[in-house]
């Protein structure tokens with residue numbers, strides 16, 4: 675069994691009188707694809723928002739490689755190697771596809787004003803590296819032919835791939851995907867499953883996934899946590915979760 679990358683303990687999030695997430699515990703191991711499923715309103719996105727630094731949890735602890743990240747803002751969480759996509763794709767729609775990938779690397783590029791103005795060699799080198807890396811990711815995602823097109827004009831499936839590339843270009847250790855199959859056609863969903871497998875195998879990235887598409891979840895996940903009313907009801911292997919009567923009742927049964 676591989677080591678723990680993310681450890682969430684006693685996570686609780688309250689919105690006024692509503693307990694959206696109630697004592698949630700789980701771990702994501704290095705190289706693992708871990709999915710969170712459950713009916714609408716179960717608290718999945720709220721867990722994501724706490725882990726990604728978008729909400730400060732009411733109580734609980736979130737450790738990334740042993741380091742406390744709960745309460746950190748999202749850009750600091752990203753610096754710890756944890757990045758995410760959104761339910762509705764969020765890109766700089768008026769920038770080109772290539773520019774989206776260059777902007778994503780800005781924290782890694784030497785942006786010192788003086789160095790930039792005088793274009794000293796180290797600045798030029800980091801610019802070249804950023805371009806090279808962007809080109810490689812465009813090739814990997816099969817969207818290089820759209821490099822100079824405005825991101826907002828890409829087909830939806832390509833926008834999703836660009837959003838994942840924008841995360842991966844920062845070389846995260848944990849990639850969080852929030853309903854990545856939403857809005858994709860059946861072929862795009864199969865491609866997505868292959869992509870997630872490939873990202874894990876080739877780049878050693880762990881994946882934390884929220885998804886309603888059961889075929890994708892069952893096909894791609896190592897382990898699955900099922901939530902209902904803010905609480906985990908079970909965590910296990912896809913085959914075990916699929917046949918668990920509580921899960922069928924809470925989630926699969928409602929479809």
Ligand SMILES: Nc1ncnc2c1ncn2[C@@H]1O[C@H](COP(=O)(O)OP(=O)(O)OP(=O)(O)O)[C@@H](O)[C@H]1O
Pocket residue numbers: 689692694712713714715716717718719720721
């Ligand atoms: N910012 C917020 N303010 C108040 N209530 C919220 C907020 N965000 C979520 N909630 C509530 O918390 C509960 C859990 O919502 P959440 O979006 O986490 O569920 P979910 O499992 O992700 O659902 P879905 O599958 O529909 O995305 C819901 O009752 C929701 O209305």
